[in-house]
Amino acid sequence: MKNLRQKHHMDGLTALLLFGVLAVCILSVLLLGADAYRRLTERDQTTFDRRTAVQYLATKVRQADTAGAVTVTSFDGAVPPGESGTQSASGDTLLLTENIEGTPYCTRIYYYDGYIREVFGECGVEMLPEDGEKILEARGLLFDWDFDGSSAGPLQIEFIAADGTEERLILTLRSGGEAMP
Amino acid sequence: MKSKAPLALMEQLVMVLVVALAAALCLQAFTLADQISRRNAEQGRALTQAQNAVEMLKNVHGDFEEAARLYGGTWNGLMWGWSLDEGWGIADGTVPLAYHVLVTPTDSAVPLLGTADVSVYTADGEQLCSLPAAWQEVDGDA
Numbered sequence: 001m002k003n004l005r006q007k008h009h010m011d012g013l014t015a016l017l018l019f020g021v022l023a024v025c026i027l028s029v030l031l032l033g034a035d036a037y038r039r040l041t042e043r044d045q046t047t048f049d050r051r052t053a054v055q056y057l058a059t060k061v062r063q064a065d066t067a068g069a070v071t072v073t074s075f076d077g078a079v080p081p082g083e084s085g086t087q088s089a090s091g092d093t094l095l096l097t098e099n100i101e102g103t104p105y106c107t108r109i110y111y112y113d114g115y116i117r118e119v120f121g122e123c124g125v126e127m128l129p130e131d132g133e134k135i136l137e138a139r140g141l142l143f144d145w146d147f148d149g150s151s152a153g154p155l156q157i158e159f160i161a162a163d164g165t166e167e168r169l170i171l172t173l174r175s176g177g178e179a180m181p
Numbered sequence: 182m183k184s185k186a187p188l189a190l191m192e193q194l195v196m197v198l199v200v201a202l203a204a205a206l207c208l209q210a211f212t213l214a215d216q217i218s219r220r221n222a223e224q225g226r227a228l229t230q231a232q233n234a235v236e237m238l239k240n241v242h243g244d245f246e247e248a249a250r251l252y253g254g255t256w257n258g259l260m261w262g263w264s265l266d267e268g269w270g271i272a273d274g275t276v277p278l279a280y281h282v283l284v285t286p287t288d289s290a291v292p293l294l295g296t297a298d299v300s301v302y303t304a305d306g307e308q309l310c311s312l313p314a315a316w317q318e319v320d321g322d323a
Contacts (some may be wrong), residue, residue: 011190018193022200029204036211040218047222054229153251154240165268167226170233170252172240 046163053116053136053159054169057094060109060118061155064096067175071095072143072155075110075129090144094157097123108132111141116159137162226269227280227301227309234261234284234299235314242319243295245286260285279304284314293318 064070072091093110106123109116110132117132140160146153157169233252241247249256253271254263261284264272272278281302289296297314 011187015190015193018190018197022193022197025197025200025204029200029207033207033211036215040214043218043222047218047225051225051229054232058232154237166270167229168233169229170236170240172236 042163046161046165049136049138050159050161050165050167053138053161054167056116056135057109057157057159057169058171060096060107061094061171061173064098064107065174069097069175070155070173071097072145075108075112090142092142094143109135109141111138114138116141139164223280223303224309228312230265230269230280230282231299231301231310231312234282235312238284238295238297238314239316243286243297243316245284248284254282277304280309289315293320 061070071094073093073095074091075093093108096107096109098105098107104123105120107118107120108127109118110129111117112129112132114137115134116136116138117129118135119127119132121127138159138161140158142158144156144158152173155171155173157171159167159169161167234248237248237252238245241251245256245261249261249263252263254261263282264278265280265282266272266276267279269280281304282299283302284297284299287296287298295316295318298311299314300311301309303309
């Protein structure tokens with residue numbers, strides 16, 4: 001009688017142990033799945049943001065690529081002085097100019113407060129960096145454009161994604177040297 | 182009265198086996214998804230590198246030596262290439278190489294039209310992307 005009770009006790013323990021293994025197994029798979037899903041979505045989001053930023057900047061420049069319409073400047077519009085011998089423009093803002101019914105309008109693309117932003121308005125009208133429309137989350141955006149008297153070099157864009165990784169984008173303007181600031 | 186414990190034990194054992202099988206399948210799916218996601222991220226960055234090379238070649242009208250001087254990498258007379266580290270920065274030789282970009286001039290068979298093929302490879306030699314480049318060459322007689 002005592003042996004039989006002991007056997008039943010052991011059976012119960014084994015069943016409990018098996019149930020424990022099952023619970024651990026399910027929990028592990030769930031945790032692994034959640035972690036994998038988090039990593040994938042984060043990576044995919046970063047990839048999407050980076051690719052979108054690159055394509056957005058390239059498209060904006062291509063759309064505005066006419067003589068004198070693309071300029072690198074600072075947000076307040078002051079163009080940094082060129083170096084002696086060659087000219088160079090570095091700045092935090094890409095200024096795209098277009099004429100609409102005889103009035104010049106400016107699109108400024110820049111980084112401010114954690115976002116790439118865009119602001120569109122009549123040239124000469126004072127605007128603040130916080131007025132811009134938030135386009136994409138980022139950590140930084142810089143423009144650099146070297147050119148000498150005869151031809152423009154490539155427009156170089158340094159984009160720092162939200163995860164801190166840097167992306168360098170090179171663009172050659174079809175309007176060439178005439179599109180210099 | 183006969184105990185039902187062995188039956189319950191068998192049921193649980195089968196359940197554990199089924200869950201273990203499902204877990205193995207799930208892990209396989211997670212690994213595959215991770216590989217695809219990693220590959221997509223790599224392809225995105227490889228494409229930007231290839232686009233940069235194309236834009237640089239257009240800017241210098243196919244002068245590979247000048248392109249290498251401005252952007253980086255080396256031109257050996259046959260191809261322009263550079264290596265990148267894990268973070269997609271141009272490798273300086275102190276860190277392990279993860280990717281390679283090779284730009285090979287091709288024959289366009291059209292006068293004053295320069296063409297090249299830009300390819301990005303992993304360190305294992307697997308091709309991530311390939312882009313054709315074309316530009317108008319400067320006529321020396323003009």
